[in-house]
Amino acid sequence: xxxxxxxxxxxxxxHGEANAILELMTRAHGRHLGLVRGGTGSxxxxxxxxxxxxxxxxxxxxxxxxxTFTVEPVALRAGALFSDRHALFAVTHLAALARLLxxxxxxxxxxxxxxxxxxxxxxxxxxxxxxxxxxxLMLSELGFGLDLDACAATGSRSDLVYVSPKSxxxxxxxxxxxxxxxxxxxxxxxxxxxxxxxxxxxxxxxIEDGFALTAFFLARHVMEPRGLxxxxxxxxxxxxxxxxxxxxx
Numbered sequence: 130x131x132x133x134x135x136x137x138x139x140x141x142x143x144h145g146e147a148n149a150i151l152e153l154m155t156r157a158h159g160r161h162l163g164l165v166r167g168g169t170g171s172x173x174x175x176x177x178x179x180x181x182x183x184x185x186x187x188x189x190x191x192x193x194x195x196x197t198f199t200v201e202p203v204a205l206r207a208g209a210l211f212s213d214r215h216a217l218f219a220v221t222h223l224a225a226l227a228r229l230l231x232x233x234x235x236x237x238x239x240x241x242x243x244x245x246x247x248x249x250x251x252x253x254x255x256x257x258x259x260x261x262x263x264x265x266l267m268l269s270e271l272g273f274g275l276d277l278d279a280c281a282a283t284g285s286r287s288d289l290v291y292v293s294p295k296s297x298x299x300x301x302x303x304x305x306x307x308x309x310x311x312x313x314x315x316x317x318x319x320x321x322x323x324x325x326x327x328x329x330x331x332x333x334x335x336i337e338d339g340f341a342l343t344a345f346f347l348a349r350h351v352m353e354p355r356g357l358x359x360x361x362x363x364x365x366x367x368x369x370x371x372x373x374x375x376x377x378x
Contacts, residue, residue: 130196131188134158135203137243138181139224143169151177151198153185154227156240161233163187163198176200178207180220180247206247215373216250218366219260223247225360226267229351236270254331257370258318261339264347265319273297273350277320280304289320292342313345314338333371340367 136153139160144150149168155161163185168177176183182204189196210217223243230236242263249255268274274297279286281298282305291305291312292298299320305312316335319342344359352358 130190130192130194131186132158133184133186135240136161136183136185137227137240137247138177138179138183138207139227140179141165141168141177149173149177150195151200152228153183153198154236154240154243155185156237157235158187159232159234159236160227160230161187163196165198165200173200175205175207176202178205179224180207180210181205182244182247206250210250213250213253215253215256215366215369218362218369219246219250219256221362222360222366223260223263225362226264229267229271238266239270242266253370253373254336257336257367258331258339260366261319261336261343264340264343268343268346268350271351273346275299275346277315290315290317294345297346313342315342331374333374336367336371336374 134155134157136155139152139154141149141151144164147167147169149165150162151165151168152162165173165177167173177200181202184201184203186199187196210220223246227239227243230239246256246259246263249259265275275292276298277289277292279299280289280301281293281296283301285301288302289299290302291300291309292315293300294313299315300312316338318331318335319339347359
C-alpha cells in the first residue's frame with residue numbers, strides 16, 4: 130500500500146533512539162500518523178515541526194498498519210512562530226482541534242482551513258477571525274454545525290447579531306431584542322455581513338465575542354461529552370491577539 134499527499138504537521142514524538150512518529154493533517158487522507166526513519170536527526174528535525182507544510186509518501190504492507198512516511202519540505206514556518214506569541218499558540222490550538230477528528234477520515238476542507246490560517250499568521254486580526262471560522266467549520270465537520278444564514282424567528286438574512294444557545298441558529302437584532310441577555314453575540318465578521326481587512330475592521334470585542342460563541346458550542350457538543358476541555362493554548366492565543374487590537378482593555 131502506498132500514496133502521496135500534502136500534509137500539515139500537527140505533532141511529532143520520538144520513537145526509539147533515532148526515529149519519530151509524525152502526525153499530519155493530510156489533504157486527501159485525513160489525520161494520519163506514520164513512522165519517519167531518522168526523524169529525530171538534525172536534518173529532519175526542523176522539517177517535522179508543527180505548523181510546517183510537507184509533501185509525504187506513505188508506505189505500508191497493509192492499510193491498517195502504521196506505515197512509514199518519506200517527507201519533503203514545502204513550507205517551513207515553525208522557526209518564525211517563536212517571534213510571535215500569538216502564532217505559536219495558534220498552531221498549538223489548531224493541532225488540538227484537528228485531533229478531534231477520527232484518524233484517517235478525509236476532511237479536505239479542514240486541511241485547506243489550516244493552510245489558510247497559517248498563511249495569515251503575520252496578521253493577528255485576520256488570523257484570529259479565520260480561527261473563529263475554523264472552529265465553526267470543525268463544529269460542522271463533527272456534526273454540530275450552526276445555522277447562521279437566516280433569523281430563526283423571522284427568516285430575515287440581514288442584521289443578524291445574535292445566536293440562540295438552545296438551537297444554534299442566528300437571530301436578528303429586532304427579533305432578539307427582548308431576550309438579548311440570554312443570547313450569544315454574533316459578530317459581523319462571523320455572520321458574513323463584514324469581512325476583516327485589517328485591524329480597523331475588527332476589534333478585541335469582536336474577536337472575544339466570536340470565540341465565546343464557538344467555545345459555548347464546542348464545550349457543549351464536543352469537549353464535555355469526551356471529558357475534555359478547550360486547550361490552554363486557545364486562551365493564550367485569544368489574549369495575545371486582543372492585546373494587539375485597538376479596543377483591548
